Amino acid sequence: MSETNRRLIGVYKADGGLLGEVSYLVGHLIGTRECSLCDITHSPLRKKAEFKEFEKRLQAGLGVGFRLLHMNERSDKELAASLGQEPCVLLENADGSIELFLDSEELKTATGQVAAFEVLVRSKLGMLL
Template identity: 45%
Template sequence: MAIIRYTGIYNADGGVWGETRYVIGHMLGTAACSLCDITHSPIRRKPQWDAMVARLGVPFTVRHRNEITPAEIAHVATTGLPVVLAHHDDGSISTVLQNSELDAAAGSVDAFESALTQPALAA
């Protein structure tokens, strides 16, 4: 099963009101999204993020939780948010990185890229 694309899903709603609510909540410490911390600085999307996506060789889209497809909704019901999903050529979806792994990247695009592209080590 080849990966044909990735989808990152933020633990935040899109749209002007959703994004405003997240920014205020983030500043007050009542809202958090480790994927947001990886893809964005406080002002805009990180250039390092765009460069990493260009290196992947497959599309990587990010969506807010109120913008996902029914198949993605069903999948994240078991994984929680934020999450990175892989879409495979047979139509299946798998979880690549969950919140704990995104938290471990601590906002670093380089750490995220390593976690995304390195196979998990056997325990």
Template identity: 35%
Template sequence: MPDTVREFIGVYDADGTVLGEARYWIGARLGRTHCALCEITHGLFTERADWRRCRDQLDVGFQTYHRNDAPEDVLAVGSPAPFVVARTDGGLVALLGPEELDACAGDVEEFRRALMRACAERNLDGI
């Protein structure tokens, strides 16, 4: 019997402090820092419009955190960042890790396909 997804949770490979945000932004521009989930969800300064559309079309919410402000139970299931997990009736389920997110190459539609594929492979329902 499939588990029902209640929400998706993504964790960025960046810190959510002012200094952390600045450090990531500068490092990314210089090619020294990389977060595949950031590339999927954000443009130069703000959330991407195609990401917002994708997120809003999901049947459940998609919450994001930075590695320093994510809940401990989420970090325990999904590390290392970046990653995406599903909160289900049965608990947290790891869906996409750094390699799978890198394979999306910043493409929101490819991310959506990877997310749906990961859910299907784990017999998750409600999405």
């Protein structure tokens, strides 16, 4: 990562892999599992086209990448910054340090809407850049 670039890391409140995906889907359908980041990034079957466009705008306009991962895919540093905060978005700084950027309550305010999430992200990034 270059000196000026930072990266956002979205952490879903779900494990990856077939078992994790099925477990989340069943829990979501019966109302026992919730992941506001999942609602923002994905339709029922795939990543939202609108979210893909947001990722491109973020990279092109601000030089900030965006990576998505499941709880069981985190590095030790990502785990330390996000444990108990899922779903959340982390900020990886140019020096490699990782900090909480958006917590689960902030993600809920986007109500699953990519446009609202983009406003939230850009507003918070504007305070840091």
